[in-house]
Amino acid sequence: MTRDELFRQIRLKRSFLCIGLDTDIEKIPEFLKKEPDPVFSFNKAIIDHTHDLCVAYKPNLAFYESLGAEGWRSLEKTVSHIRKHYPEQFIIADAKRGDIGNTSGLYARAFFEKMQVDAVTVAPYMGEDSVKPFLTYPGKWVILLALTSNKGAADFQYFTSAQGEMLHEHVLKVSGIWGTADQMMYVVGATKAQSLEEIRKIIPDHFLLVPGVGAQGGSLEEVAQSGMNEQCGLLVNSSRAIIYASDGEDFAQRARDEALNVQVDMEELLLEAELL
Amino acid sequence: MTRDELFRQIRLKRSFLCIGLDTDIEKIPEFLKKEPDPVFSFNKAIIDHTHDLCVAYKPNLAFYESLGAEGWRSLEKTVSHIRKHYPEQFIIADAKRGDIGNTSGLYARAFFEKMQVDAVTVAPYMGEDSVKPFLTYPGKWVILLALTSNKGAADFQYFTSAQGEMLHEHVLKVSGIWGTADQMMYVVGATKAQSLEEIRKIIPDHFLLVPGVGAQGGSLEEVAQSGMNEQCGLLVNSSRAIIYASDGEDFAQRARDEALNVQVDMEELLLEAELL
Numbered sequence: 001m002t003r004d005e006l007f008r009q010i011r012l013k014r015s016f017l018c019i020g021l022d023t024d025i026e027k028i029p030e031f032l033k034k035e036p037d038p039v040f041s042f043n044k045a046i047i048d049h050t051h052d053l054c055v056a057y058k059p060n061l062a063f064y065e066s067l068g069a070e071g072w073r074s075l076e077k078t079v080s081h082i083r084k085h086y087p088e089q090f091i092i093a094d095a096k097r098g099d100i101g102n103t104s105g106l107y108a109r110a111f112f113e114k115m116q117v118d119a120v121t122v123a124p125y126m127g128e129d130s131v132k133p134f135l136t137y138p139g140k141w142v143i144l145l146a147l148t149s150n151k152g153a154a155d156f157q158y159f160t161s162a163q164g165e166m167l168h169e170h171v172l173k174v175s176g177i178w179g180t181a182d183q184m185m186y187v188v189g190a191t192k193a194q195s196l197e198e199i200r201k202i203i204p205d206h207f208l209l210v211p212g213v214g215a216q217g218g219s220l221e222e223v224a225q226s227g228m229n230e231q232c233g234l235l236v237n238s239s240r241a242i243i244y245a246s247d248g249e250d251f252a253q254r255a256r257d258e259a260l261n262v263q264v265d266m267e268e269l270l271l272e273a274e275l276l
Numbered sequence: 277m278t279r280d281e282l283f284r285q286i287r288l289k290r291s292f293l294c295i296g297l298d299t300d301i302e303k304i305p306e307f308l309k310k311e312p313d314p315v316f317s318f319n320k321a322i323i324d325h326t327h328d329l330c331v332a333y334k335p336n337l338a339f340y341e342s343l344g345a346e347g348w349r350s351l352e353k354t355v356s357h358i359r360k361h362y363p364e365q366f367i368i369a370d371a372k373r374g375d376i377g378n379t380s381g382l383y384a385r386a387f388f389e390k391m392q393v394d395a396v397t398v399a400p401y402m403g404e405d406s407v408k409p410f411l412t413y414p415g416k417w418v419i420l421l422a423l424t425s426n427k428g429a430a431d432f433q434y435f436t437s438a439q440g441e442m443l444h445e446h447v448l449k450v451s452g453i454w455g456t457a458d459q460m461m462y463v464v465g466a467t468k469a470q471s472l473e474e475i476r477k478i479i480p481d482h483f484l485l486v487p488g489v490g491a492q493g494g495s496l497e498e499v500a501q502s503g504m505n506e507q508c509g510l511l512v513n514s515s516r517a518i519i520y521a522s523d524g525e526d527f528a529q530r531a532r533d534e535a536l537n538v539q540v541d542m543e544e545l546l547l548e549a550e551l552l
Contacts, residue, residue: 022379062375062382069348076345099338099372099401100426104297106338114344123374123399125421127428145401150376152403156448162438174431213478 001090001118002089002141003182003207007231008227009055009088011276016232016268017259018056018092018209020239023063027050029247037115044081045252046243056090057082058209075147079115090235091117092143092209098122101129112137119143121132121187121209124171142184146171146199149189149212168195172202187228190236198212207233209239209244214241214260220262224269229245232275236264277366277394277415279483283507285331285364287552290543292508294332294368294485294534296515297322297354299339305523315343315350320357321528322519329535330468331510332366333358334485335495355391366511367393368419368485368514374399374406381409388413396420397485398461404454411455422447422475425465425488444471448478457481464503464514466494472502483509490517497540500545508551514538 010016021043028042035041047057048122063075082089097107097120104122108183111120112134119141120129134142147157147168157168172186181203183242188199190212199208208227212218213236222237227234242262246254270276286292298542299317301309304318305340311317323333335354340347358365373383373396380398387396388410396419398407410418423433423444433444441449448462464475466488470512475484484503489512496512503510522530544552 008369024382060379062299062373062379062386065348066384066390069345069352072341072345072348078280081356086389094375095404096375096463097338097372099336099370101428103336104339106300106342110338110341110344115343119430123372123401125399125432126372126424127427127431127433129426129428131428135398148376148402149372150402152377152407156401156443156447157442159435159446160437161435167432167435170435175529217305217349 002223003231006055006090007057008231009090010270011197013052013055014261014270014276015053015055015263016053016234016236016266016270017221017262018058018237019046019050019054019234019259020094021057021059022239023059023243026068027244027247027250029249032251037074037077039071040077042103043074043078044256046205047082047086048108049256050242051089051258053256053263058093058094058237059094076115079159080115083116090119092119092121093117094121096121096123096145097124098124098130100126101133105133108137109136112140121145123160124175131175131178135183141181142216143209144171144175144184144186147188147195149191153189161248169198169202172199181207184270185209185235190223193219193226196223198227199250200227204229205233206217207235209235209237211237218253220265221269223265224273228273230270230275232270236266282331282483285366286508286546288416289331289539290546290552291329291331291539292510292512293330293538293544294334294511294513294537295322295326295330295518296370296513297333297335297519298515299335299519301343302522303520305525313349313350313353314352317341319350319354321506322531323362324526325357325532326518326535327362327365329532329539332357332368334370334513336366336370342491352391353409355393356417358535359392366395368395368397368398369393371431372397372421374401374402376402377405377409379504384410385415388416395461397421400451401446407451407454409543411459418455418463419485420447420451420460422462423464423471425467425494445474445478448475457483461511463487466499469495469498469502476503476505480505481509483510483511485513487513490514496541498544500549504525504545504549508546
């Protein structure tokens with residue numbers, strides 16, 4: 001999917017919501033566990049009830065790998081379901097991969113050829129040749145970790161050079177020449193709006209994937225104020241607050257209610273920014 | 277497996293070789309492709325022919341994921357085969373994972389409960405809470421990326437603070453308090469022996485997993501001189517040079533020949549260091 005097409009979807013849906021499919025077998029409604037593939041059944045219901053309110057789905061690989069080959073199969077089925085019924089959706093494999101060049105090439109094959117998602121999250125620690133293989137697929141995206149929303153982000157991402165540059169800023173600057181804003185996005189946590197503003201100065205054009213709104217304490221309004229650009233430039237992720245809104249038979253409808261609340265707020269922010 | 281037990285195995289086998297099971301479906305002998313599970317058949321033959329010459333096996337997850345759920349199944353079967361027939365082997369899932377705390381916990385579940393490997397490689401970028409969940413399993417190990425052997429290592433791992441500390445050194449120092457030398461190892465590439473010497477000053481006791489010997493240009497002798505400690509403290513990995521020694525019907529025997537060459541050199545280095 002191109003950047004223009006993504007922006008078109010954002011205007012069409014009046015939403016820049018990404019729903020995180022962090023589907024934990026231990027947290028899904030009890031009655032679903034009788035299904036042959038409970039994880040897929042859960043995902044399918046969530047997707048069928050929310051697809052018109054979001055522009056992206058982001059399964060986190062850890063949740064599927066924790067179930068072994070069976071979990072991997074549930075993930076493949078989930079991606080196929082979205083591809084078949086909602087081809088306008090942007091699908092992100094939240095995998096945080098990264099390895100030496102030829103090995104990253106195999107991860108790219110796994111996610112872009114075998115599974116046919118649109119984007120993969122990648123960790124920057126191993127540098128250029130660990131990221132480049134993902135950039136050889138036309139229309140596919142790398143979403144590079146820059147500043148994450150967790151507590152441990154402080155351990156290394158703020159490590160500062162003699163010139164006063166922080167590691168995450170260095171990652172943004174160095175990686176900026178590896179690919180264009182039509183191939184790369186960045187993960188930037190919502191927990192520090194000031195950082196988001198600084199980051200926008202370094203990369204004005206790139207889309208940012210923003211976790212940490214809601215459950216982790218970030219404010220959607222602050223994120224929009226600090227991070228929006230003229231193509232919106234934001235995908236704001238929400239996982240638990242939406243998909244686990246209820247653990248009863250009404251879980252999918254309640255997930256829709258939560259997603260709708262977020263979409264309504266996003267529509268307002270898009271209108272304020274004169275993007276609709 | 278404890279550190280003492282690992283050292284005992286090194287003395288018993290007179291080897292500190294780790295064989296990388298980077299099994300690429302496109303590179304295995306043609307005649308194996310008629311088997312129902314070619315990847316597993318290949319791995320099984322390699323393992324059955326080399327297990328007495330090495331102390332560890334390290335499947336890299338990318339190679340298995342590139343085949344989807346089916347590849348994941350081949351990996352599960354490979355790990356089970358080693359566990360059942362060669363329980364003395366140290367099994368490393370080379371996954372380079374790392375995510376926010378609760379999500380890393382699921383990766384830990386995937387590898388330590390579901391798959392029952394001994395160790396997982398983890399990327400440090402997201403900091404303490406991305407690593408800690410792996411450290412809650414008694415007898416299991418985190419192998420943290422410090423200084424990798426690829427070209428892109430130069431992009432961020434040498435990023436230097438005002439105090440003259442490089443990022444990979446900072447990673448070693450900060451992570452040193454997360455767990456003990458009985459729970460953590462570090463990936464340190466063999467391509468720069470001088471760096472290895474500096475690293476040994478920071479972490480004298482930890483085991484190091486060393487890729488990059490052979491195919492990537494590092495010298496085994498230099499690695500031993502700069503990196504050995506009184507419990508050996510080294511697992512030196514070789515993948516392609518061993519497992520793809522031949523693409524004919526003799527591939528497993530030829531892999532054994534290559535592994536034997538390495539083992540003989542390692543035995544000499546262990547004798548020189550008076551560890552045997």
